[in-house]
Amino acid sequence: MADVAARAGVSLGTVSHVLNHPERVKESTRLRVQDAIDALGFVRNAQARSLAAGENRTIGLVLVDLGNTLFVDIARGAQQEATACGMTLLLANSDNDDALQDVHLDFFEGARVSGILLAPMTDPRTGVDRVRRRGTPVVVLNYDAGRPDCCTVLVDNERAGHLAARHMIDLGHRRLAFVAGRDHLQPVRDRRRGVRRAVADAGVELVEIPVGDLSARGGPAAVAQLAALPAGRRPDAVIAVTDLLGLGVVQELGRAGLAVPGDIAVMGCDYDKRAWGGSVPLTSVRMPGEEVGAAAVRLLVDEVSAPGLHRHETVVVPPSLVVRESSAGRAPAPTDVG
Template identity: 40%
Template sequence: MAASMREVAALAGVSMGTISNVLNRPDMVSETTRERVEAAIAQLGFVRNDAARQLRAGQSRMLAVVVLDARNPFFLDVAAGAESVADANDLLMVLVGSGESEDRENRQLRLLMEQRVQGILLSPVGENIPMLDKLDRQGTPVVLLDRGSRTPGRSSVAVDDVHGGHLATRHLMDLGHRDLVFVGGPPSIRQVRDRRAGALDAVADSASTRMSTIWAESLSIEAGAKAAGRILDMTDNPPTGAVCANDLLALGVLQEYIQRGLRVPDDLAIVGYDDIDYAAGAAVPLTSVSQPRAELGHAAAELLMEQVNNQGENTFRQLTFTPSLVVRGSTDHGWRGARA
């Protein structure tokens, strides 16, 4: 059975108030007394009941990151950037995946609200997020992550995905591809829609270029493999170039083509999005639109801590990063590690 504060106080020969001060306000206790209490804590193996303390304070020591897919290496890198800020503020960071489901996202946000987390970084599934109003009323700061805010009263950190989609498509067009396909995940996800909009903007600049769209069921390797089969079924003006909404989709397309004995980029040039670590290590190194993953998480967590530490003040900011294109073998026969 765990030792109690009362047992620590008895062993150290001090009051319960002194134990509380050592744990919460050590500067108020003399060095000699503090050392005696700390020795008693070590001898008894006492562990403070942080849950009870948080209940009294009305707030936990947790920062939550809610993302579309907690298995996606992109979001793991983003979370690592946020965790560095949590560590610096003596907070525990928890990573939660919504599975690209609005119902699951709302359920998770409700549970996090009940846990009284200090703040939430949210990469939302759709546009309608009912729990946001409730979190605002409770005073729990929420910063949108990898998604820009459309209201001045909400901080956000995002990447210019329209520009990224344009960048990827323009690259394929510059290589001579005129029959293109955009492979995207659920259209409910704004990042996917923005990347497609940028791709279509690039195509609109060329009367001889066409782009079709394949909507995948998710932003996963498995969904990408299924999309590859649908691309191969397009016998009228078959695409020679594919722009994928993320790297996992792109890797699924690439793997399926290779397994069917086809060649990349000869039979299909492929561009992904995110530039996760797996992109460079693919069977054919993947050309990808690069986002500053760790920087996104770090910047979003910094904005969140600004709100945590300055509640009641207008500290809302919207930050937008500019993506870049990393060219590799999935589009360029002469690839030598180029960056555009």
């Protein structure tokens, strides 16, 4: 930096201003310093700066699965809020791999980011512990870790299940199927709880269909179980715990010669755009991912700005119903795209 200052004929402070507050420097001075920097190949070294300052203006977001569009929405909401707060957001995708999640957490930790947003799929205790014990603020997204030592932002998945079942009941269906995996995934457990509550309140029937694969590949197993039910117990509506599974059910019903929703209504529950390429537009429940991401950044910035005053809290964001052809039929089905 001293070389740059000497070459440009300015003080060290001016070089620092050009790097950090260019708006405070005269244009001609700024250009002279920039020329010197270019000539000397000087790299503005964010690492050296943040080592000195003990922090930087960066937030690290570690996501379980960038393939699921919910997490893309979360990332976009977080990024826009971060930009609005003058922070830089970096993303790292764990790709459903806990070991990779740890690699990303350690990387951000080592890079001394201001704070970390963590959207895990399973209990993030180990991950949160390793971040928390260094004192780095962390906000957990989309998972209720039940921790008093960090903020949490959740989607109300119980309400998502309730909205789904309520919608099918309102359409006149009296025997609902809930197609889902085991309860070790919180969203599955919570959506099931909501479905059961709506069904119990309305006094209709519920058939629970377990599948091992929550992607479209689970469709054939689900339809085989439906077909094996005695004729009098066949459901008239299917709620799939994910949109991809809903897509798989619609495809498999089509192969079996059944019309959706004519013979049987189908819907998903998680607003995953990957599942929207099928032949029948799929009813779903919109997950407010962008709000989740934005709320998480706000909580983190509050904690970073005023660690002494900050109080940890849990924010729960409500989902909403999106009706399409797979439940309501062709016309006049409202269209909705997000």
